[in-house]
Every structure is written in structure tokens, then in C-alpha cells.
Amino acid sequence: MKKIVVTIIAIAALFSVSIAQTQETQKLFEDSYIKKTMKTALDWQLHHPKHKLYDWTNGAFYAGVFAAYETLDDKNIYNAIEAMGEANRWKPGPRLHHADDHVICQTYIDMYRVSGERKMIRPFIETLDEFMATPYETGGIRKITWWWCDALFMAPPAFVKLGITLDEEKYLKLSDKLWKETYDLLYDQEEHLYARDVNYKLDEPGIEPRTEANGEKIFWSRGNGWVMGGLVRVLEELPADWPTRDFYIQNYKEMAARVASLQQEDGLWRASLLDPESYPGGEASGSGFFTYALAWGINNGILDKGKYLPVVEKAWIGLNSLIQPDGRVGWVQPIGADPRKNFSADSWEVYGTGAFLLAGSEVIKLDE
Template sequence: MKKSLLLVLLLFVVFGLNAKSKEYDLKHWPNGKSPIEIGTRIAEKFLKTAHSKYGNTHPATPPTQITYPDVCTWLGGMWFAEVTQNDALFNRFEGRFTPLFDGEANLLPKPNHVDNNVFGSVPLELYLKTKQQKYLDLGLKYADTQWTLPEDAKSEQKDFASQGYSWQTRIWIDDMFMITAVQAQAYRATGDLKYIDRAAKEMVLYLDKIQLANGLFYHSPDAHFSWGRGNGWMAVGMAEILRILPNDNPNRNRIMEGYHKMMAALLKYQETDGMWRQIIDDPEAWKETSGTAMFTYAMITGVKNGWLDQKTYGTAARNGWLALTNYINANDELTEVCEGTNIQNDRNHYMQRKRIVGDLHGQAPLLWCATALLR
């Protein structure tokens, strides 16, 4: 009788611990919700879809250039192909790119804006895989021109450049992916510290200027609302820099401090179903998927790298991922994605943004999350 009782107690403890551990488990998933399944669906969807117009995959008129939401999805697709060791899938992403050297060369963006220069991230990723010089040359063109002051630069741009920052600096939180991503990619491709040093210095500028006491960020100094996806760009930008920034970089501790402060704030505002809102700290705002995906990615990356407590943030990341999978429709499109959003110091501007289906602003970070979960 005593042995039977001990066995029951032992089983209770074991199963109790297993049930508890599932709350922050980032490896095991219900059927249909695993990162390999979701990532494959979203990657295939992108490859079967024409170039978008700032994320809109069904524009009224064809795009005149490759825009940054495509870049982010393209990059995520290649990351996913690499982490799953699927060379055939990677080759299809490369095949989508090669026409840009000839028949579609008119779609290459001009290197004159943060949203355009991030394009260089894609050829640099292709170079890392293939070692083809043409990809390196094209990617570095976008990384280098981001720090090459044009002749017609405005006074504010000259001021930033004179202090060692990109002339494309705007102090919009979106920039902290657009600027840092291409510089980080250039560092990965060349090993030249100047690129990652630039990215880190730029990130600290933004942290010092616009991170709020509560850990979140306004969209800009002129728009006093903590817009979800805008904060998402910042969260992902910090996670990506920290993933590759050398330990002896003088700005690493400052970026890690800002990252921890933001993650703690996001934890506070995550809804019980795993989602975050269009305006993060506004309980009347609608639940939005692209920002949720970006925050989830930043937390997955933090847990995987040991920067964040596994139980606390692993639970938040798992809840975020599971919530997002509920917003994917039968056409492999993420729903409830905020449309492209400009700066306005008006709550209604953010509250009344259109909720788009299948917009690449949402498809991209969903791929990033799938990749991060498999790393």
C-alpha cells in the first residue's frame, strides 16, 4: 500500500512539473502550430505572391520599387530556409532576387532613405550563403550610402553626420530596424567592425532620446503614442544587434539596459490571450498582430540567448506565438495587421488605422518568430 501511494505521489509530482514546464516550453507545440509548419506556410505564401507595394500584396497599381516590407519578409524567409537547412527553399528566394540584376533592375530602390537602404540586407544575406561577389557589392552599396552624406543634404542631416550618425537619422522608432539591420548585415558579411559600431552608436542615440521612463517608446518626439509596431521595430532592432554585437563593444551594456527595460514593460502590457494592442498601453486599442509578432520575436531571442528569465519570458513568448497562430486564415495570411502608419500626434490616427489581411508588415515578423523558435 505504501509503495502504491509513493508511486502515485511520484507520478503526481512528475506530471505536475511537466504541466508547469509547458507554460514556458519553446520546443513542443500543438498540431498545426509548430514553427516549422507555420514558417513553411508563410514562406510559401510569399514566394507565390508578387512584389508588394509597402506591404500591400494586392495594390491597385504595380509597385515602382522593392519596398521594405518585402525586404523584411525576404530576409525572414531566407533565415527560415537556413535554420531548417532547406537549400531548395533558399534557392527559390534567391531565384526571386536574380531578376533584379537585369529585367527588374528598375525596381531597385534608390539609396536615399532609411526605408530604402534596408534593402541591402537581402543581397548581403544572399552573399553570406553563396559567397557571390555581386551580392556583396550590391548590399554594401546600401550600407555605405547610409553613412555617405549627399551633396544636397539638409542642415539637420549634416548635423547628425558630423557627430558620426547616419544622415538618414530621423528619431522615428521605425529607424531602429531600418538603419541597424543593413549595418548589422554588412558586419556579418565583412567582419568589419565599423558597421556594427555604427549600428550600436545609432541605437544608443535613439535610446537616450526617446525611451520613456516606463520602458516603452513614443512613435517620435512629435507623436506621443506608444504605437505597437513602431515599438516592435525597436524591440527587434535591439535583439538583432545584441545577437551579434561583440561583448567588448562600449555600447553593448547600454543597449542591453534599454532592451531589458523595454521587455519588462511589454510583459506588463501583454494581454491574457498573449496579444499586445495597437497602442500598447491603451486598453481601448485593438489587438494587433504585427507588433505582437515583433515583441514575441524579441522575447524568444532573449530567452534563447540567456538575456531573459526562461520561465517568465518563455511563458510570454509561447503565449504570443500561440495567439498569433489563431490569426492566420486559410489562405496563410495573418489578419489584424495595422496598415502603414505615418507620424501624427493624434490618438485617433493610431486607433483608426485600417486592419489589413496578409500585409507583409505582419507576414515578415511571423517568419522571424518561426526562425527564432528553431534556432
């Protein structure tokens, strides 16, 4: 009899733990919790600035900051973005053709759409017109203008946003042309992922093949996260009847299916997508961008909710496990051109916070 009582008590204890865990998980999806966590992460990052304000790192961060402004409807966030723009004099970075120096302009355009102040977009209009009038000099691995996959988050959404805002198709057509060049150069039709650049393509003449320890091709989580983020930000802007929209939809759906299949048990993705065993621990920035992009697809009726909602929910739970007690987004892979292993709970970067804020801005809409 005593053994039976002990067994019953043990089962009851396990059941209580299970209920508590379920309640804790459900809390992660409550609007109040998502908003509070976004605000805490945002406040921490704003108090720990890094890099030049026009830098690509901050371009990704402020994309998330503006998403947080829309989600939280907080005038203080708007003021923080405006202060950044004023400090930059609303200019892109100094490199004319470099996509990294255009990403901050996504936020300038978003701000212009709110305020109507032309000064917020005038420098970017001037830059793009000069861009179009100035031939790009190729050489080495720079075979095309956007020769690395991250560029597809940096520049195309800015180009397309400007074109839609000004009703100028020339900017949309330019983005289409340059994206297709990158697609033709770097997209792997078998894996449905983008190589970081030609150095990671096994079939590129004159390039010494690089593979992971398990013999698989090298596909960087964050690099492909940037691409998926770029895809949804372009699709969010393009008119339904735009001639190339179906191309982006197809590319997005292929990548979404492949990325979902590579999610790990903890809900996160590893720094290297095809060799997770060599890269233990989930990586915040790549995982954040994947969560953002997949949730956006559900919210906009492009991805099947029954198939992808469990992926996004698992990912959001995983992302929240990376938030440190002070609000810092930890486990962010540092700056680099390939998968890295040297990051931990103490590792942070502004783009990791940007990715988290973007993810939260779409996860909160899942039940709308």
C-alpha cells in the same frame, strides 16, 4: 441519484474538453507543426506579392523568409530569395540616407554569407561608403538621420551585419552613433518605450501634445516591435567585447520587461500599447515582432526563462489564432505612422508574415 449522475457526466465532459484543448495547445509547439505553419504562411505570401521588392515592407518580409530558410532548410526558399535579389540587382532602395531603403540589404548579406558571391553585397558597400561621405540634411521633424523609431529595425542590423562580415568596424561605429541619437530623441525613460517620432513626445518644444483617449502617451505596438527586432538582430551580431554591447542589452531588457507587462489576455498586443481598450483585437505585426524578440532573448540566455517563457508561449498561441485557413497572416495593421483601428481578419501585409516567420524561427528553438 439521477442528479448525481448528470453532474458526474457534466464534469467528465468538461474534463474531456480540457484535455482536448491542452492537446491542441501542445501541438502548436511541436516542431512539425511550427515548420508546417511557417511553410504555409510563406507559400501564401510568396504567391501574393506586394510593393517594390526593395521596399521596407519586403525588407521585413524577407528577413522572415531567410529565417524560414534556415529553419526549414528548404532549397526552394533559398531560390525564392535569390530570385528577389537578382530582380533587385542586389541594390538597396534609391534613397541614400533613408533607413527604409537599407533593410532589404540584411537579407543580401545573409545570402552572401551562404554563397560567397560578392555581387550580393557590392552595391550596399558602395551605398554605405557614399552615405558616410555625404552629410544628411535635417529639417522639420528630421532632426537626426534616424528620426523615427522603426528605422532601428531597418538600418542598424544591415550596417552591423556588413561590418561583421567584412571585419570593418567603421560600419558598427556608424550604427552605434546613429542609434544613440535616436535613443536620445525618442526613448521614454519612464515608460521604457520609443515614441514613433518627435510628434508623439509630450515634452518636445513646439509640438502639440497628443495622447490616447484614456490620456496615456501614444506608443505604437508595431513601432516598438520594430525596435525590439532591431535590438536582437544587432545583438546577434555584435562581439561580446564590443564597447556598446551593454547599452543594447540594457535597452533590450528594459523594453522586454515593459512589453511583457502590456501583453493582453489573448497573448497578443494591441495597436496602441497603453490604451488597449480603444484598440480591440490583437495586432499581428507588432505581436509577431515582440514574440520573436522575447523568444530570442530566452534562447540566448539574456532573459530569464522562468519569467518570460509563459509570455512567449501565450503570444505564440495568440499569433496562431490570427492565421487564416488559407495560410494568410490576418489582423495586420495597415501601413501608417501611428496606431490604427481599421484592420480585421482579412487585413494582411507582407511585414506581418515576416514577423510571424521570425517568431516561429525562435519559438521552435525554445526546447533545444
